[in-house]
Amino acid sequence: MFFQFKEQLPHLAKYWDALMAMHQRIEVPAKTILLAEGEVSKKSFLIEKGCLRVWFNNNGKDTTFQFFFENEGLSSLESFRKNIPGMFSIETVEPCILHVLQKKDFDRMMDQLEQEPAVLKEMMNVVMERQLHYMKEFLSFIRDSPQERYLNLLREKPKLIQRVPQHYIASYLGITSVHLSRIKNKILKDRQI
Amino acid sequence: MFFQFKEQLPHLAKYWDALMAMHQRIEVPAKTILLAEGEVSKKSFLIEKGCLRVWFNNNGKDTTFQFFFENEGLSSLESFRKNIPGMFSIETVEPCILHVLQKKDFDRMMDQLEQEPAVLKEMMNVVMERQLHYMKEFLSFIRDSPQERYLNLLREKPKLIQRVPQHYIASYLGITSVHLSRIKNKILKDRQI
DNA sequence: CGCAGACGATAACATATGTTATCAAATCAG
DNA sequence: CTGATTTGATAACATATGTTATCGTCTGCG
Numbered sequence: 001m002f003f004q005f006k007e008q009l010p011h012l013a014k015y016w017d018a019l020m021a022m023h024q025r026i027e028v029p030a031k032t033i034l035l036a037e038g039e040v041s042k043k044s045f046l047i048e049k050g051c052l053r054v055w056f057n058n059n060g061k062d063t064t065f066q067f068f069f070e071n072e073g074l075s076s077l078e079s080f081r082k083n084i085p086g087m088f089s090i091e092t093v094e095p096c097i098l099h100v101l102q103k104k105d106f107d108r109m110m111d112q113l114e115q116e117p118a119v120l121k122e123m124m125n126v127v128m129e130r131q132l133h134y135m136k137e138f139l140s141f142i143r144d145s146p147q148e149r150y151l152n153l154l155r156e157k158p159k160l161i162q163r164v165p166q167h168y169i170a171s172y173l174g175i176t177s178v179h180l181s182r183i184k185n186k187i188l189k190d191r192q193i
Numbered sequence: 194m195f196f197q198f199k200e201q202l203p204h205l206a207k208y209w210d211a212l213m214a215m216h217q218r219i220e221v222p223a224k225t226i227l228l229a230e231g232e233v234s235k236k237s238f239l240i241e242k243g244c245l246r247v248w249f250n251n252n253g254k255d256t257t258f259q260f261f262f263e264n265e266g267l268s269s270l271e272s273f274r275k276n277i278p279g280m281f282s283i284e285t286v287e288p289c290i291l292h293v294l295q296k297k298d299f300d301r302m303m304d305q306l307e308q309e310p311a312v313l314k315e316m317m318n319v320v321m322e323r324q325l326h327y328m329k330e331f332l333s334f335i336r337d338s339p340q341e342r343y344l345n346l347l348r349e350k351p352k353l354i355q356r357v358p359q360h361y362i363a364s365y366l367g368i369t370s371v372h373l374s375r376i377k378n379k380i381l382k383d384r385q386i
Numbered sequence: 387c388g389c390a391g392a393c394g395a396t397a398a399c400a401t402a403t404g405t406t407a408t409c410a411a412a413t414c415a416g
Numbered sequence: 417c418t419g420a421t422t423t424g425a426t427a428a429c430a431t432a433t434g435t436t437a438t439c440g441t442c443t444g445c446g
Contacts (some may be wrong), residue, residue: 057334078325120313124320131324133270134346138331139280142367143251148402166424174335179403187430338434359394372433374395 011118019109023099028092035076035090042103046077050096051163053169054088055171064172067093067154067160080106093164146175146184201319204311212302216292221285227282228269233276235296239270243289244356247281248364251256257365260353261288272297339368340376 012019023046028034035041037056045052052068054076065088068074079086080103113119140149150173154161161169169178205212215241221227228234230249238245245261246270251287258281261267272279273296306312333342343366347354363373 053419056332056336063335078321078328081321087328114310114314116309117310117313120310120317121307124313124317127317127320127324128271128274129328131320134324134327134331135271135280137250138327138334141248142256142336165422167422172199176404177424178405182403185425358392360392369434370394371396371435377434380394 008129009119009122011116011122011139012113015109015113018040020099021111023101024062024104025071025097025099027095027097029095030092032092032096033089034098035079035086037087038085038087039079041076041079041086044073044101044103045082045090046073046101047071047100048097050098051093052090052096053093053117053164053168054090055168056088064168067168067172068163069160073186093168101159106148135169141174146173146179150180150183151187200292202312202315203317204309205306208302208306209246212219212294213292215293215302218292219377220288222288225285226282227291228272228279228281230280231278231284232272234269234279237266237273237294237296237299239266239292239294241264241290241292243287243291244271244285244286245246245283246357246361247283248261248359248361256367257361260357260365262352262356265288274383277333286361290329297306334367339372339380342366343373343376344380 024047034045034052035043047068047070049070052074053064054074055062055064056178057063074090075092076088078084113123124174140152144152150169153169153173166180167177170177173180173181175183207314216332218241219328227238227245228236240261240263242263242354246257247259247261248255248257250256267283269279269281271277306316333345339344343362346362346366359373360370367369368376
């Protein structure tokens with residue numbers, strides 16, 4: 001779905017400058033919708049500064065699927081690749097500096113890359129790594145309680161918790177912000193004893 | 194993670210006979226564990242007859258991740274590819290007739306295939322399709338109530354519900370078998386009114 | 387055939403989580 | 417600076433789901 005690529009694609013190195021030259025640098029305020037759920041994605045993004053979140057409409061409620069920060073890249077991959085409506089919205093959480101790649105430029109680049117088995121192999125690895133990542137997220141979602149997932153986040157991505165408003169974090173954990181408040185309170189009390 | 198490949202890989206056609214010749218045909222009784230969670234996967238499977246389920250240990254409880262039936266194939270992909278312990282167990286639900294491919298034979302085949310961009314491209318598509326499939330499962334898991342998910346299953350895979358014991362279905366839906374009983378009862382009552 | 391284990395329904399009770407409403411603090415925009 | 421908006425905490429109550437235990441039925445194996 002979403003990816004970070006520079007380090008993972010060494011065979012892409014010789015194309016890197018050309019690829020970056022195709023990108024356009026833009027600055028956008030917080031809460032800008034870069035892609036709306038149900039639209040066909042025509043762009044991919046690299047984050048120079050700021051934070052994005054990917055979310056979807058869950059029967060009227062807003063459920064965050066993933067967060068992205070500096071030096072990460074993303075696109076609504078299945079929408080991008082197949083020209084079908086995406087399942088997610090992409091939105092800035094903070095004011096951001098982004099580098100945007102148009103799909104037509106991406107496709108032009110892909111026509112070249114597809115002739116190179118080494119690059120294709122790397123790309124397949126990236127895609128599989130992504131899949132493994134989402135699989136683990138899914139497992140954690142099922143297997144761990146919301147409190148455990150919050151403690152995991154605290155441990156593994158403390159910056160995320162500092163930068164992102166709590167109701168987004170709650171929706172990412174699959175709970176309401178009220179419940180997240182209760183969890184934080186409970187953790188506090190447990191610590192004091 | 195898991196895949197079905199024949200139709201999706203037309204460029205593989207000329208290798209197909211060789212690939213099938215590498216498989217070994219076996220018959221196994223119900224409740225046979227083909228791969229245990231935490232083991233490194235050395236085999237992939239094609240199902241000629243019967244039903245498999247993929248599950249993981251969820252804090253002592255057994256949670257079903259996916260079911261497979263006739264003409265479908267699977268392996269614990271990330272374990273298979275990377276020689277790391279798999280996150281899932283694979284187990285027969287019914288007596289099965291399977292075709293088994295050893296990893297070393299698979300690798301030998303891959304060495305050839307990797308030289309062909311057309312095949313690699315198809316494989317990447319298969320992997321991405323899988324990813325899209327799991328993404329949709331994940332969305333449904335979050336967005337739909339257990340009752341809705343059960344009704345979806347009834348509509349989309351009625352055979353599954355007939356063939357698979359209810360507690361496996363319950364664990365697949367993310368609920369207890371007691372709760373699934375309640376749901377079935379509720380659906381009955383709703384129909385009668 | 388007959389029995390042990392698997393399977394499914396149900397009741398009573400416990401717990402986790404959602405909903406709605408209210409309030410205070412923090413932050414942002416004009 | 418100041419009013420509006422966002423954010424976070426909390427309480428009261430409602431609902432969904434889990435847990436444990438019991439019971440009847442089915443089914444496959446010896």
